[in-house]
Amino acid sequence: MKSLGSIRRDFAPWNDPSAKPYIQFDKVTKKFGDFTAVNNLSLTVFEREFFALLGASGCGKSTLLRMLAGFEEPTAGRILLDGQDLRGIPPYKRPVNMMFQSYALFPHMTVEKNIAFGLKQEGMPAADIDKRVAEMLRLVKLEQFAKRKPHQLSGGQRQRVALARSVAKRPKVLLLDEPLGALDKKLREETQFELMDLQQELGLTFVVVTHDQEEAMTMADRIAIMDKGEVMQVATPAEIYEAPTSRFVAHFVGNVNMFEGKVAERAANTTRITGATGAQIVVENAAETANGADIVFAIRPEKIKVSSKKPADAVNALEGEIYDVAYLGDMTVYHIKLDDGQIVRASALNASRVTEDPLTWNDRAWVSFRPDAGVVLTR
Secondary structure (H helix, E strand, C coil): CCCCCCCCCCCCHHHCCCCCCCEEEEEEEEEECCEEEEEEEEEEECCCCEEEEECCCCCCHHHHHHHHHCCCCCCEEEEEECCEECCCCCHHHCCEEEECCCCCCCCCCCHHHHHHHHHHHCCCCHHHHHHHHHHHHHHCCCHHHCCCCHHHCCHHHHHHHHHHHHHHCCCCEEEEECCCCCCCHHHHHHHHHHHHHHHHHHCCEEEEEECCHHHHHHHCCEEEEEECCEEEEEECHHHHHHCCCCHHHHHHCCCCEEEEEEEEEECCCCEEEECCCCCEEEECCCCCCCCCCEEEEEECHHHCEEECCCCCCCCEEEEEEEEEEEECCCEEEEEEEECCCCEEEEEEECCCCCCCCCCCCCCEEEEEECCCCCEEECC
16 A cells, blocks of 8 residues: 555554564453443554544543553453563553543652652662653653642643653553543643653653544554444554545545446546536546445545636636635635535635635636545445
């Protein structure tokens, strides 16, 4: 498969047949009474990977994390870490640590004492504790706040203290449950990059649970999209966004337009789709779909061009009327109602201060896109 999106680093053990998974969920099921939180789920995570579990509330992602931490036991199936079956091993004996959204800092302890707490519990020599705490303070850039207590810190600083305490014991795996949920938007964006840098510097395996799509897309090497206790797709952020394998994933991550129809004609590299109202589009990436098959062509808003005149060289061009415009500074978002009734969302980057082809409410407009600009879905 052709590489999609930018490459963060030369790290892709999931593409190496000889690479052994570090964490394995093998046909794991977790039930709470009659409710199935996780359903026969299999999943692998590799050493030093930054892995994200992404999904809506109640999809089972936090339950999966808690089973890995040892706070819950699977009803069925196995969880292995570095080849060891974790069943029956209590949380405090597992080589993992968990950072909670609430941070759970000791309010009566200073920053350095919060970080040192777990090390003292393990009986580490005092000199080694001091050295480790100093290292952690440097990593999270809180050296000058060592003597302060949690209530004297900002939310972002408390988050970093909790992070330093979590990694001070050098766990094999760090589990993060909505770690940035309590931060404001700007600070959350800054902290995402700090987490990425810290994870690479420490060389640890991070597994993060989040419902924030942007957070997962920014930080993770791979993402598992979850729904109703099952994994819908596991892939890199670029593949999740550009090549979703189902309507659910396409809808869940980012904005998307769906053109539904039937396969009317297949050629060597393209497929013609006819919609319910007779509108036709030509697409690529239709795989082995047969004539007459029901399919969906999913295309992201930024892949669609909006213009006042029909582009002369456009393979796919549909006419409609603009009924909503949102100016967002860096881009303008258009909602166009096509003549067949479908609503299309398109976004245009504001690359210059002056709009070359100004369009506004109630204007007639054309939307156009390339045949390879989207992906064909059959489920």
